[in-house]
Amino acid sequence: MMNISVILIFSLATISFSTVVMADLQVGFYNSTCPNAESIVQQVVQNRLRTDPSITAALLRMHFHDCFVRGCDASILIDSTESNSSEKDAKPNLTIRGYELIDEAKKNVEAACPSTVSCADIITIATRDSVALAGGPNYIIPTGRRDGLVSSASEVNLPGPSLSFSQALQSFSAKGLSLDDMVTLLGAHTVGVAHCIFFQARLQRPDRTMDPALVAKLSKVCGSGSNPTAFLDQNTSLLFDNQYYNQVLLNRGVLNIDQQLSLHNSSASMVLNFARNGAAFQQSFANAMVKMGSIQVLVGTDGEIRHNCRVFN
Template identity: 80%
Template sequence: MAAFLFIVCVLVISPSLSVIADLRVGFYDATCPKAESIVRQVVENRFRTDPSITPALLRMHFHDCFVRGCDASILIDSTQANSAEKEAVPNQTVRGYELIDEAKKNLEVACPSTVSCADIITMATRDSVALAGGPNYTVPTGRRDGLVSNEGDVNLPSPRFTVPQALRSFSDKGLTLNDMVTLLGAHTVGFAHCSFFRSRLSSSGRPDPTMDPALDATLSKLCGPADSNPRAFLDQNTSLVFDNQYYHQVMLNRGVLHIDQQLSLDKSSAPMVSNFAKNGAVFQQSFANAMVKMGSIQVVVGTDGEIRKNCRAFN
């Protein structure tokens, strides 16, 4: 990974609602008061050596919440009797599972059978975003872990979607166009394998005219022959800093994925892209709110589900 230097700026943001559905801020204050600090320490230790853990956790959180809700079903390992969500093609490059395992192990020592794996994903993602320079927002907790994880349930929005196609996927989860444009801003620290955008490049023989020629040349050289599949940063400017540069890039026709570029070209989303590009503070506030909202999708609460002892297996 290329060397990098940046100053981490932490913006403390409190969402407008401290209680989302049956979740609440400080859910573990009485039962496991050190829960958040235990998770944070694990994330900080990993971030020091691998800042790319931020996009990894963001992707894991998104892929979990968009399939059966935010219930940690993505963490379950397959068995001979069941092919779990991890086996689905979009999830085969999800990573960061060992960080969740470490946090769970430490939490089980401090307060056994108390903190859910679903809440660990949510807290760890929030902490990694703050470490990368993004908003440090409070998250309501109280999720319980789901009891189902099936490969066949995985149906995630494609990076090749148009804005209307992507919006249908987000709307199905109760998210708005503004939420979608905001959450895709997580690509400011993301990367994608060439297979997800190779068809847009000159090397494919059918170059996408909406891509900046200089970016096309750079990515064509990086991706090489069709049988290679390296990764490219989605924000080619400040690749590992959580800022609003992603929106500047897509306004300059430097969106790597098709959906990224379409955000600045579609008349419904273009004004939002422009607004976030002009005002980083507005983007960070919107991102905090959208993450809390996404984190409440179809949550398992109360006495439903379970608190797993091992995040990779049902009790």
């Protein structure tokens, strides 16, 4: 297991932005109403990372899945009821985890500032903090999101790992994200894992775009149990860095969409740049995460501030 103390030291460098206002969100939104909100969330994330460094990937996935359905409104946190099957129980979300971390952060924030900080902002803050504490950029995010009032499993339509390059780009474009954003955000796979079911077909052909040594390694992993997982970055699997792009250049992209990034003419140069320049990747990732975090947000008097992230007020 990696040395968490090293990661904490490494993450002290902060990527800063000038005054940022996106979609009516504001940097320092809680400065007067709950000045300790972000530090409270950070402490919960830091405590969890000491025992579970994989939580970074879990929170990144939760944040992505939330923002791509109805926008960043914490609708993914709602529990299903007898009368409603929520997003949480849609098939693509069944392996989402980290809900208890959000619950703990919400409980602590509520104790300090009742009915003030949204669950949507807590997801965004916690994800940012987990990235920074895992060695990634400590970027500044605007806040002021409000929580959604709808969560339905039938609305969950997320880009899958087996999509072609053009299909994936179409999905990202539909959310207002560019080609550069897509290539950058897929860099989150540097700390991610995937179940064998999502790449096993590439092993059985075998796929000529995958390194034969990796095919052999993953074949053993996938033959060892019931749909086990494999790291998407086979090098520095729990550290948030640019090694994912180096792996892709070596034909060691585990998912089809990962490998396609280095093979497609429109993205190959970006992959090469990020592989060579880790600082460029981290800055781009920070910018893309701020942009993604503004997708279809509820602000002002829209939505609500939930008392419990799992249920509507």
